Amino acid sequence: MPDGMLPELLIALGLVVLVVVVVFVARRGSQRDADVLDRPETTKAPVTRTEVEPETIVEPPPDVVEEVEVEPALRPSLRERLTKSRRFITGRLADALGQTPDEETWEDVEAVLIQADIGVATATRIVDDLREQVRERKIKDPSEIMALLNEELVSLFDTEKPRDLTYSDDRPTVWLIVGVNGTGKTTTIGKLASTLSRDGKSVALAAADTFRAAADEQLGAWGERSGAQLVKHQPGADPGAVAFDAYKFAKARELDVLLVDTAGRLHTKTPLMDELSKVRRVIEKEGTVQESLLVIDATGGQNGLNQAKEFARAAGVTGVVLTKLDGTAKGGIALTIEDDLDIPIKLIGVGEGIEDLEPFDPKAYVDAILA
Amino acid sequence: MFDSLSNRLDDIFTRLKSRGRLSEKQVDEVLREIRLALLEADVSLKVVKAFVKDVRERADGAEIHKSLTPAQQVIKIVNQALIDILGEANVGLEVGSRPPRVILMAGLQGSGKTTASGKLARLLKSQGRNPILAAADLRRPAAIRQLQLLGEQVGVPVHAEPDSPGHDAAGVAGRALEYARNEGYSDLIVDTAGRMHVDPELMKELGAVAHAVDPNEILLVCDAMTGQDAVNVAESFLEEVDVTGVVLTKLDGDARGGAALSMAFVTGRPIKFAGVGEKLGDLEPFHPDRMASRILGMGDVLTLIEKAESVFDEAEAKKMEAKLRKAEFTFEDFLTQMQALKKMGPMSQVLGMMPGMSKLPVADDQIDNQMPRIEAIIRSMTIQERNNPQVLNGSRRKRIAVGSGSSIQEVNKLVKQFDQVRKMMKAMSGGKGKGKMKLPKGMNPPPGMGF
Ligand SMILES: Nc1nc2c(ncn2[C@@H]2O[C@H](COP(=O)(O)OP(=O)(O)OP(=O)(O)O)[C@@H](O)[C@H]2O)c(=O)[nH]1
Ligand SMILES: Nc1nc2c(ncn2[C@@H]2O[C@H](COP(=O)(O)OP(=O)(O)OP(=O)(O)O)[C@@H](O)[C@H]2O)c(=O)[nH]1
Ligand SMILES: [Mg+2]
Ligand SMILES: [Mg+2]
Numbered sequence: 001m002p003d004g005m006l007p008e009l010l011i012a013l014g015l016v017v018l019v020v021v022v023v024f025v026a027r028r029g030s031q032r033d034a035d036v037l038d039r040p041e042t043t044k045a046p047v048t049r050t051e052v053e054p055e056t057i058v059e060p061p062p063d064v065v066e067e068v069e070v071e072p073a074l075r076p077s078l079r080e081r082l083t084k085s086r087r088f089i090t091g092r093l094a095d096a097l098g099q100t101p102d103e104e105t106w107e108d109v110e111a112v113l114i115q116a117d118i119g120v121a122t123a124t125r126i127v128d129d130l131r132e133q134v135r136e137r138k139i140k141d142p143s144e145i146m147a148l149l150n151e152e153l154v155s156l157f158d159t160e161k162p163r164d165l166t167y168s169d170d171r172p173t174v175w176l177i178v179g180v181n182g183t184g185k186t187t188t189i190g191k192l193a194s195t196l197s198r199d200g201k202s203v204a205l206a207a208a209d210t211f212r213a214a215a216d217e218q219l220g221a222w223g224e225r226s227g228a229q230l231v232k233h234q235p236g237a238d239p240g241a242v243a244f245d246a247y248k249f250a251k252a253r254e255l256d257v258l259l260v261d262t263a264g265r266l267h268t269k270t271p272l273m274d275e276l277s278k279v280r281r282v283i284e285k286e287g288t289v290q291e292s293l294l295v296i297d298a299t300g301g302q303n304g305l306n307q308a309k310e311f312a313r314a315a316g317v318t319g320v321v322l323t324k325l326d327g328t329a330k331g332g333i334a335l336t337i338e339d340d341l342d343i344p345i346k347l348i349g350v351g352e353g354i355e356d357l358e359p360f361d362p363k364a365y366v367d368a369i370l371a
Numbered sequence: 372m373f374d375s376l377s378n379r380l381d382d383i384f385t386r387l388k389s390r391g392r393l394s395e396k397q398v399d400e401v402l403r404e405i406r407l408a409l410l411e412a413d414v415s416l417k418v419v420k421a422f423v424k425d426v427r428e429r430a431d432g433a434e435i436h437k438s439l440t441p442a443q444q445v446i447k448i449v450n451q452a453l454i455d456i457l458g459e460a461n462v463g464l465e466v467g468s469r470p471p472r473v474i475l476m477a478g479l480q481g482s483g484k485t486t487a488s489g490k491l492a493r494l495l496k497s498q499g500r501n502p503i504l505a506a507a508d509l510r511r512p513a514a515i516r517q518l519q520l521l522g523e524q525v526g527v528p529v530h531a532e533p534d535s536p537g538h539d540a541a542g543v544a545g546r547a548l549e550y551a552r553n554e555g556y557s558d559l560i561v562d563t564a565g566r567m568h569v570d571p572e573l574m575k576e577l578g579a580v581a582h583a584v585d586p587n588e589i590l591l592v593c594d595a596m597t598g599q600d601a602v603n604v605a606e607s608f609l610e611e612v613d614v615t616g617v618v619l620t621k622l623d624g625d626a627r628g629g630a631a632l633s634m635a636f637v638t639g640r641p642i643k644f645a646g647v648g649e650k651l652g653d654l655e656p657f658h659p660d661r662m663a664s665r666i667l668g669m670g671d672v673l674t675l676i677e678k679a680e681s682v683f684d685e686a687e688a689k690k691m692e693a694k695l696r697k698a699e700f701t702f703e704d705f706l707t708q709m710q711a712l713k714k715m716g717p718m719s720q721v722l723g724m725m726p727g728m729s730k731l732p733v734a735d736d737q738i739d740n741q742m743p744r745i746e747a748i749i750r751s752m753t754i755q756e757r758n759n760p761q762v763l764n765g766s767r768r769k770r771i772a773v774g775s776g777s778s779i780q781e782v783n784k785l786v787k788q789f790d791q792v793r794k795m796m797k798a799m800s801g802g803k804g805k806g807k808m809k810l811p812k813g814m815n816p817p818p819g820m821g822f
Contacts (some may be wrong), residue, residue: 078679104542114599180624267624269626297594300598301598303626304596327599328568329599333598352511
């Protein structure tokens, strides 16, 4: 072809046809969106119901709460556990900072941050800041630079921010647990229920994931382990109705905390996100949702930021639970979420056991990344 | 992020439109963007570095294509490098010499193993095979129940030992194999517990399960949202068992899925399936070409250009462009272009190659189904009407509707939208005719609507 822009011209022509077709189809298809998206619509929630539904099944807790398997005091600290698997990163950084910093040093520092899933943009910003300070203050000592980097990372967190989960004045306190598929919502609820029970609080669990196969039985198993009562409907039932009934149930019995498990859903699926908003609204007919916790998988990458934005919009997220920190992944996207969206990380998951939930501590977390 | 990225690449490619050999500076600039694109797509840094190095070497040694702009040359090289890692075409399951063929599912917690097991069982059954599932996840609460329920839904039996004490996953798997063999099942799909790649005890367990059933396929199930850790995961699993392929799940979201590249790079094994939803039918053969575009955040522009060049007549095209710019484009022209376009292949496929259009809010088959409908409506118009849509009054529209077997609303819609698009195209190709091809705002479909 003699002219360099011809291919684009050709595409333009193709586009005309395409655009018409697409617009035509998209408009036509808009009523069919429900089919395009996969999960069946749930039935409309009877939001003003006043009595617990007959179909509601309540599983009482067992008489004895299971013994704690491992003595907490003997358990290795997060830092110990994290450093074990992270030595290779640490080694590289120490190597990098062994000599006077040069271009390669900064690249290596940036690499460490990128590999922690902090994201290129944030990583670049941190390194640029660090460079600037090192230059200004004429720092040469590698350990001092390390300390500065540590400081820099910690400063991205609001260290004054209270990170404890909060309780409402009236019983029950409701904590709603949300997130994309397979991040650890149900497991986190099991761990939370256990902690609460051990603190002498009475707990109910709402099995508002009525979609995933055996989700209610999974939650039920955690209820048994932790001594919490389970409220569930039939599979495929309306999640809002389950949440509502569970709330009624917990209120009638004056239980302290209601933990609402929801189905995993991708943040891009509008009908499912709307369903989640509805679950929240239904509870708010009667009470308040004190905490709406977004469970983020530390193994995940940059998509986490979109997840946080969409879940915040649909369910008013009050905090992040960062799970699966017991692997080699560092979950740096949670730092970016806190920094960009001002949603604090409140808890971390460090294993599959009932004890493997810890409060989030920014300093320990940063230490663990850079130790 | 998605938009800005593809635009950024577009920008560079537009600026690099001069002909001839690529200068080193140009290559540098493009590679910087490619690096950024890959990192933002969650490709592991290690893999990004190797990839960028590879592309640079190829660019240095590349023949000068007279017919290609530098931008096209780079795209071609990058594409080829991606394809070399991801594979040319879809690779199916190993055939297996004697039944049952054993497929072992492995992966991190929550990656989608159990769901993928159910989906695979359904797929094999629909192909007329006779699969059985084995519940070898003895750790997660209600994991066995989950698999049993999925088995029920797809009508495939499940070998499970819910009452057997202890954590003898290998034993369960072994007995499942024995049973499957004796009962003449064609395939045995073994679901295993999720495990962290750094958990020595659980990794050993996986090795033991594999040893017990000697699988034909060991599929590493990987969440498309996985970040930088993908390389570590792939390396560790590969160390423990002989991974034969990857299943990439949760591709129905808006994650760019760079983990696919990391996984394929580290394991050297093909990605065989893509999970595109929670329902049991939501499993597709993996398409490397689509994934390459998705990771880069741009359409498969090069293939599109090649195809377009082969079907569009140049002189004709120039004439059309002039008409477009003046909004003189008619239904008659539209029809001609549509014929040419049809030669490029199914519309859904062509669309998939366009930047930003790979994820449309409509199903592929809907688009392809609409083409003949639109064509029928236009063909029911007289030549005068096609060239002069303004004359289309109520009675004419009614006639066209009857003639084409569509409703009058559909005719109205088409005429109205044609007019809108015509204006839009005028605006787009406005200026000095050098206007960059950009989709009009609002045409960018919402992210995450299908793969
Ligand atoms: N290693 C590790 N595994 C975890 C952690 N938290 C959860 N898991 C595991 O991750 C898997 C998924 O956990 P679930 O609690 O079922 O996740 P979910 O978000 O409820 O999943 P869906 O309801 O299907 O969306 C299970 O195998 C859990 O045991 C953690 O902190 N560390
Ligand atoms: N949107 C979407 N969700 C998926 C896909 N595949 C699996 N899921 C969901 O991901 C979550 C976890 O899936 P599972 O099949 O239980 O994952 P697993 O790997 O067996 O989990 P463990 O056994 O706990 O390690 C569930 O909510 C599934 O419905 C997919 O392709 N798309
Ligand atoms: Mg769950
Ligand atoms: Mg499973």
